[in-house]
Amino acid sequence: MKKISILLAALVITGVSYGAQLELKGGFEPWREGNNSSSSFDQGGSLGAELLFNAENSPFDYGIGMEWKSEFSGGENNVLAETKSNAFPVYLTGKYGIGEDLFYLVGRAGWAMYDTSESIDGFYGAVGVGKQFAHITVEALYESMDLSGSSHMYSGDRANLASIKFGYKFGENKRDVISREKEEALKAEYEKQQAEEAAKIAAENKAKEEAAALETENIAKENERTEILKKYNNVIVADGYSMDKNEPMNVNQEFLENIASDLSEESGTLTVRAYTDNTGSEAANLRISKKRADKAAEAIREGINNENIEVISEGLGETNFLTDNSTLDKRKTNRRIEVNFIAK
Numbered sequence: 001m002k003k004i005s006i007l008l009a010a011l012v013i014t015g016v017s018y019g020a021q022l023e024l025k026g027g028f029e030p031w032r033e034g035n036n037s038s039s040s041f042d043q044g045g046s047l048g049a050e051l052l053f054n055a056e057n058s059p060f061d062y063g064i065g066m067e068w069k070s071e072f073s074g075g076e077n078n079v080l081a082e083t084k085s086n087a088f089p090v091y092l093t094g095k096y097g098i099g100e101d102l103f104y105l106v107g108r109a110g111w112a113m114y115d116t117s118e119s120i121d122g123f124y125g126a127v128g129v130g131k132q133f134a135h136i137t138v139e140a141l142y143e144s145m146d147l148s149g150s151s152h153m154y155s156g157d158r159a160n161l162a163s164i165k166f167g168y169k170f171g172e173n174k175r176d177v178i179s180r181e182k183e184e185a186l187k188a189e190y191e192k193q194q195a196e197e198a199a200k201i202a203a204e205n206k207a208k209e210e211a212a213a214l215e216t217e218n219i220a221k222e223n224e225r226t227e228i229l230k231k232y233n234n235v236i237v238a239d240g241y242s243m244d245k246n247e248p249m250n251v252n253q254e255f256l257e258n259i260a261s262d263l264s265e266e267s268g269t270l271t272v273r274a275y276t277d278n279t280g281s282e283a284a285n286l287r288i289s290k291k292r293a294d295k296a297a298e299a300i301r302e303g304i305n306n307e308n309i310e311v312i313s314e315g316l317g318e319t320n321f322l323t324d325n326s327t328l329d330k331r332k333t334n335r336r337i338e339v340n341f342i343a344k
Helices: 002-018 079-083 174-230 253-262 282-304 328-334
Strands: 021-034 044-054 060-069 087-098 103-114 122-133 136-146 158-170 235-239 268-275 309-317 336-343
Touching: 021 060, 021 136, 044 087, 044 158, 044 174, 060 103, 087 122, 087 136, 103 136, 235 253, 235 282, 253 282, 268 282, 282 309, 282 336
Parallel strands: 268 309
Antiparallel strands: 021 044, 021 158, 044 060, 060 087, 087 103, 103 122, 122 136, 136 158, 235 336, 268 336
């Protein structure tokens, strides 16, 4: 049993060192027979363990294993019938998957040892098929053990067996790990692409919303600007001048107070025009209108304080009457200052 313990320890150490799958196995052997006679042994059972390594790019598992087979008894004319030995096969194994996990082929090759006599230790081999269900395996094997000793490799003196084995695997198959890692990587890449696409769509939607908001804001500003500019379209800012005087009776204070802020971001030309009634000579009226226009223009220019707006003055005299000059009040109405702003 000492060498069996050493082999078992070697199996465990190897598995731990290399991350192999450990499969514990148990089964029964309904048919046992010695090939050199017609005698059949009593039915028996087996317990064992395998350490399996996985090929990464093919459905092939390989590894090492060992079994304990219950005592061979009941046979005749056979060395095992005389010794009634327990058998301990130690072997290399390979398993090759067929189809999409439909079933797999099993092969074993190794050495069978017997607890009653080392002289009958000999070659051990097995072939069969198996099926895996998650971590559980079921295998049907034909097994053969040489009984001629180490000096006769696979002689005619053998024990043949048919066995059914059940196993449970511990640990993950490397192909499954690689497949899962690939699947996780693909999933992560897909989620990353989805996140990037969602972020792209969100950014596009945000840009559209910002553009729409900006357009709405620009339209509102333009409408506001249009309304403001209407206020400076031929607006009367002063009237009611006395004859030959430069001081008006009525002044549009709101105009003077708001012009600086209303036109702070504008550029263009603001024309200050002065008109008179028809009292007096045409030349005199032209001169007084020019003086009134210049004075008003200077006051407006100082109030605006915007270099982008050019303020010019025009004295137009007795032209463009708003009403006839039949009364004093009507004449004062015609004596006025009008402002007109044209934006660039």
